[in-house]
Amino acid sequence: MTKQHVVVIFPHPDDESFGASGTIAEFRSKGVPVTYLCGTRGEMGRNMGNPPFANRETLAQFRKKELADAAKELDIEVEYLGYRDKTLEFESREQVAKHLKRRISELGATTVITHYPGYAVHPDHDALGAAVVEAVRLMDSDQRPEILMHAITNNHEEDLGEPHIVHDITPYWDKKLAAIKAHLSQADGMMSLIKGQDQHAEQLERLKTERFYKYKFS
Ligand SMILES: [Zn+2]
Numbered sequence: 001m002t003k004q005h006v007v008v009i010f011p012h013p014d015d016e017s018f019g020a021s022g023t024i025a026e027f028r029s030k031g032v033p034v035t036y037l038c039g040t041r042g043e044m045g046r047n048m049g050n051p052p053f054a055n056r057e058t059l060a061q062f063r064k065k066e067l068a069d070a071a072k073e074l075d076i077e078v079e080y081l082g083y084r085d086k087t088l089e090f091e092s093r094e095q096v097a098k099h100l101k102r103r104i105s106e107l108g109a110t111t112v113i114t115h116y117p118g119y120a121v122h123p124d125h126d127a128l129g130a131a132v133v134e135a136v137r138l139m140d141s142d143q144r145p146e147i148l149m150h151a152i153t154n155n156h157e158e159d160l161g162e163p164h165i166v167h168d169i170t171p172y173w174d175k176k177l178a179a180i181k182a183h184l185s186q187a188d189g190m191m192s193l194i195k196g197q198d199q200h201a202e203q204l205e206r207l208k209t210e211r212f213y214k215y216k217f218s
Pocket residue numbers: 011012015122125
């Protein structure tokens with residue numbers, strides 16, 4: 001049997017915690033190694049903490065520390081791909097894809113988790129998701145990892161149908177919460193959501209399920 005290795009590829013420190021940390025925690029509980037290839041340092045983020053503790057110059061350092069803390073909670077490795085926040089859509093998709101293909105191959109990824117291009121709300125999310133699909137397409141078909149894609153837009157189920165994987169992550173909720181909390185500068189909205197549990201029960205329930213579409217090469 002091939003040794004499993006899960007490679008998570010999103011553009012920002014915190015995408016992994018909000019989008020896939022329950023799933024990540026489950027893989028780790030089974031002893032499967034997980035590496036997060038984080039596209040940027042999130043230096044252009046609008047949130048600076050509440051009350052603000054970062055500024056434009058210091059935000060990248062805070063976010064790096066926050067991701068290190070979240071990675072400790074989730075017991076995963078982190079590598080930065082070195083792109084600039086909010087500019088991924090302007091990078092050559094081919095070059096990013098080649099870069100990703102190299103790391104995906106070197107790590108021996110059997111599963112790649114990324115955003116669903118076109119349904120991921122933020123241009124960085126869409127661009128990196130598209131580059132991941134291209135990267136895997138460039139690989140020999142018998143070497144390709146499966147691609148699990150996280151869609152975010154409100155209308156995605158209308159267009160795409162039910163996700164292939166609907167994963168109840170309740171057993172890993174504490175891990176997910178701890179990982180999200182590590183992203184102090186970004187987690188304020190989430191924290192008020194949790195404190196106001198009664199009014200937001202429905203939204204909170206949604207976070208306890210992680211949904212993914214599997215990419216199919218034709
Ligand atoms: Zn993001």
